[in-house]
Amino acid sequence: xxxxxxxxxxxxxxxxxxxxxxxxxxxxxxxxxxxxxxxxxxxxxxxxxxxxxxxxxxxxxxxxxxxxxxxxxxxxxxxxxxxxxxxxxxxxxxxxxxxxxxxxxxxxxxxxxxxxxxxxxxxxxxxxxxxxxxxxxxxxxxxxxxxxxxxxxxxxxxxxxxxxxxxxxxxxxxxxxxxxxxxxxxxxxxxxxxxxxxxxxxxxxxxxxxxxxxxxxxxxxxxxxxxxxxxxxxxxxxxxxxxxxxxxxxxxxxxxxxxxxxxxxxxxxxxxxxxxxxxxxxxxxxxxxxxxxxxxxxxxxxxxxxxxxxxxxxxxxxxxxxxxxxxxxxxxxxxxxxxxxxxxxxxxxxxxxxxxxxxxxxxxxxxxxxxxxxxxxxxxxxxxxxxxxx
Amino acid sequence: xxxxxxxxxxxxxxxxxxxxxxxxxxxxxxxxxxxxxxxxxxxxxxxxxxxxxxxxxxxxxxxxxxxxxxxxxxxxxxxxxxxxxxxxxxxxxxxxxxxxxxxxxxxxxxxxxxxxxxxxxxxxxxxxxxxxxxxxxxxxxxxxxxxxxxxxxxxxxxxxxxxxxxxxxxxxxxxxxxxxxxxxxxxxxxxxxxxxxxxxxxxxxxxxxxxxxxxxxxxxxxxxxxxxxxxx
Ligand SMILES: Nc1ncnc2c1ncn2[C@@H]1O[C@H](COP(=O)(O)OP(=O)(O)OP(=O)(O)O)[C@@H](O)[C@H]1O
Ligand SMILES: [Mg+2]
Numbered sequence: 205x206x207x208x209x210x211x212x213x214x215x216x217x218x219x220x221x222x223x224x225x226x227x228x229x230x231x232x233x234x235x236x237x238x239x240x241x242x243x244x245x246x247x248x249x250x251x252x253x254x255x256x257x258x259x260x261x262x263x264x265x266x267x268x269x270x271x272x273x274x275x276x277x278x279x280x281x282x283x284x285x286x287x288x289x290x291x292x293x294x295x296x297x298x299x300x301x302x303x304x305x306x307x308x309x310x311x312x313x314x315x316x317x318x319x320x321x322x323x324x325x326x327x328x329x330x331x332x333x334x335x336x337x338x339x340x341x342x343x344x345x346x347x348x349x350x351x352x353x354x355x356x357x358x359x360x361x362x363x364x365x366x367x368x369x370x371x372x373x374x375x376x377x378x379x380x381x382x383x384x385x386x387x388x389x390x391x392x393x394x395x396x397x398x399x400x401x402x403x404x405x406x407x408x409x410x411x412x413x414x415x416x417x418x419x420x421x422x423x424x425x426x427x428x429x430x431x432x433x434x435x436x437x438x439x440x441x442x443x444x445x446x447x448x449x450x451x452x453x454x455x456x457x458x459x460x461x462x463x464x465x466x467x468x469x470x471x472x473x474x475x476x477x478x479x480x481x482x483x484x485x486x487x488x489x490x491x492x493x494x495x496x497x498x499x500x501x502x503x504x505x506x507x508x509x510x511x512x513x514x515x516x517x518x519x520x521x522x523x524x525x526x527x528x529x530x531x532x533x534x535x536x537x538x539x540x541x542x543x544x545x546x547x548x549x550x551x552x553x554x555x556x557x558x559x560x561x562x563x564x565x566x567x568x569x570x571x572x573x574x575x576x577x578x579x580x581x582x583x584x585x586x587x588x589x590x591x592x593x594x
Numbered sequence: 595x596x597x598x599x600x601x602x603x604x605x606x607x608x609x610x611x612x613x614x615x616x617x618x619x620x621x622x623x624x625x626x627x628x629x630x631x632x633x634x635x636x637x638x639x640x641x642x643x644x645x646x647x648x649x650x651x652x653x654x655x656x657x658x659x660x661x662x663x664x665x666x667x668x669x670x671x672x673x674x675x676x677x678x679x680x681x682x683x684x685x686x687x688x689x690x691x692x693x694x695x696x697x698x699x700x701x702x703x704x705x706x707x708x709x710x711x712x713x714x715x716x717x718x719x720x721x722x723x724x725x726x727x728x729x730x731x732x733x734x735x736x737x738x739x740x741x742x743x744x745x746x747x748x749x750x751x752x753x754x755x756x757x758x759x760x761x762x763x764x765x766x767x768x769x770x771x772x773x774x775x776x777x778x779x780x781x782x783x784x785x786x787x788x789x790x791x792x793x794x795x796x797x798x799x800x801x802x803x804x805x806x807x808x809x810x811x812x813x814x815x816x817x818x819x820x821x822x823x824x825x826x
Contacts, residue, residue, distance in 0.1 A: 498703060498749070502671075
């Protein structure tokens with residue numbers, strides 16, 4: 205076997221540039237395939253993790269696009285529709301609810317600097333829903349100028365407990381009374397004000413953007429959701445499990461599109477392989493004729509050419525996985541800029557043995573298919589005719 | 595002397611469009627062990643066709659061919675491959691060495707296809723053809739004569755009974771030709787039978803018999819001592 209392998213590799217090295225370009229084609233196609241496979245798994249994993257970290261089972265938002273609402277809740281932002289605070293009391297009264305948290309949010313967007321400051325108006329209910337909240341310093345005391353900063357925000361602004369934060373756009377000064385210990389969630393990037401304070405500063409009196417609901421019994425979700433829905437027709441009430449599946453569907457439909465592109469890339473690379481190997485066969489027709497004359501059988505020649513194709517494709521497959529991993533960060537930032545809901549807590553493209561194996565296996569199959577015709581062609585070379593033509 | 599190859603009324607017609615090219619017509623030939631037969635004739639007279647036929651690279655249109663007691667015209671492709679591997683060695687005008695592998699590996703190639711391994715035999719054959727010490731060189735580092743020696747070694751590696759050489763000296767320098775022909779002569783001492791197709795009457799003289807082909811037929815037999823020019 206070693207001899208055959210050596211022959212195949214040496215044959216490919218006769219035209220190094222051509223062989224390298226062909227391998228490169230496979231490399232790129234497989235890199236895209238690997239990225240997509242990884243993305244598919246990790247995207248959903250990240251989403252689930254974030255939704256889990258949210259601590260809520262049901263989300264209540266004003267009527268509007270639920271996907272948009274989900275983005276706002278997960279990543280923060282400006283939400284153009286509000287509901288009255290009174291809704292919160294009504295929701296609270298629904299039986300089967302363990303905890304609620306009414307939230308008001310606003311953002312100051314600086315497009316020039318591409319900097320978004322997201323302000324979240326909360327009360328003591330919010331940490332109860334979120335769970336792992338530990339504020340260094342103190343909680344809101346009721347004064348109108350208090351702010352709690354997320355871990356990353358505090359670092360970014362260079363502020364410590366006791367410092368003053370000046371919000372230029374609203375000409376307001378705040379005292380930093382607490383810094384939220386890292387939660388490894390989007391909370392780390394938020395500016396927290398007391399709900400009342402935010403409503404006043406951003407001029408949104410008695411308004412809410414979202415109500416998070418934690419159920420006493422998750423099995424009762426349908427009942428509770430139905431009850432809240434009948435209570436107020438202007439609300440969008442959806443269980444997060446449902447959100448997960450709708451977002452999942454959305455992602456699935458974009459994936460099919462991306463998958464189509466991946467397969468085009470793969471088809472192009474397969475044609476490239478076929479072309480390269482076929483040319484190599486044509487160039488070596490006489491040599492193949494000679495090999496048959498000195499004792500090579502049809503299957504020997506078939507094997508030799510097939511092996512060459514396999515070497516090209518498998519090398520491309522291995523490099524492809526490597527390329528995807530090497531450029532994971534670049535691909536990731538591109539994907540994030542193009543797709544909503546991409547979780548930050550989970551790497552989109554990571555090292556996965558099973559996906560690597562699947563990709564390499566796929567490239568082997570690609571080689572088997574692309575090599576079929578050239579190998580058949582080579583195997584059927586008639587030694588006499590091959591040697592005769594001069 | 596024992597007969598190693600016998601051809602009876604061997605015909606090979608090619609179709610070229612609507613016409614039929616009779617490249618070989620009712621050719622009878624007997625080759626003995628240890629004998630060299632030279633085939634001469636102008637271009638297109640059928641020399642290569644004849645070698646392809648007796649070398650089992652191609653099946654005749656009609657006629658019978660018996661090699662080492664086996665009627666090869668009755669063999670199937672798979673059997674023919676096997677038979678050829680064990681009985682026939684080929685040498686071509688253009689050597690057809692694989693440029694990317696060294697002398698030793700080129701000579702070893704038929705063993706690879708035969709699923710045999712015998713490094714000792716490779717070294718022996720290289721010694722026999724006068725290439726000892728050049729095992730590691732690549733074909734492009736060799737002179738034409740040495741390249742043909744590699745091809746001869748490759749043809750000999752499976753212990754063939756018959757060696758078929760098509761213009762073996764056609765691409766060699768003048769001074770390289772005679773040593774190659776001497777090598778052929780030396781090989782017959784072990785009982786190897788050789789058929790050499792050539793344009794070159796000087797080389798043809800190495801043959802015990804010299805047969806002249808024209809239009810696929812033997813039109814004359816010359817003797818090594820008297821041949822000065824072709825009749826056809
Ligand atoms: N595969 C083929 N198809 C059609 N015609 C062929 C084929 N092989 C040989 N011929 C024809 O058969 C005749 C004999 O050809 P062949 O190659 O045997 O001649 P040759 O004596 O070897 O010539 P040269 O000295 O040029 O090598 C020629 O007319 C040639 O054109
Ligand atoms: Mg010829």
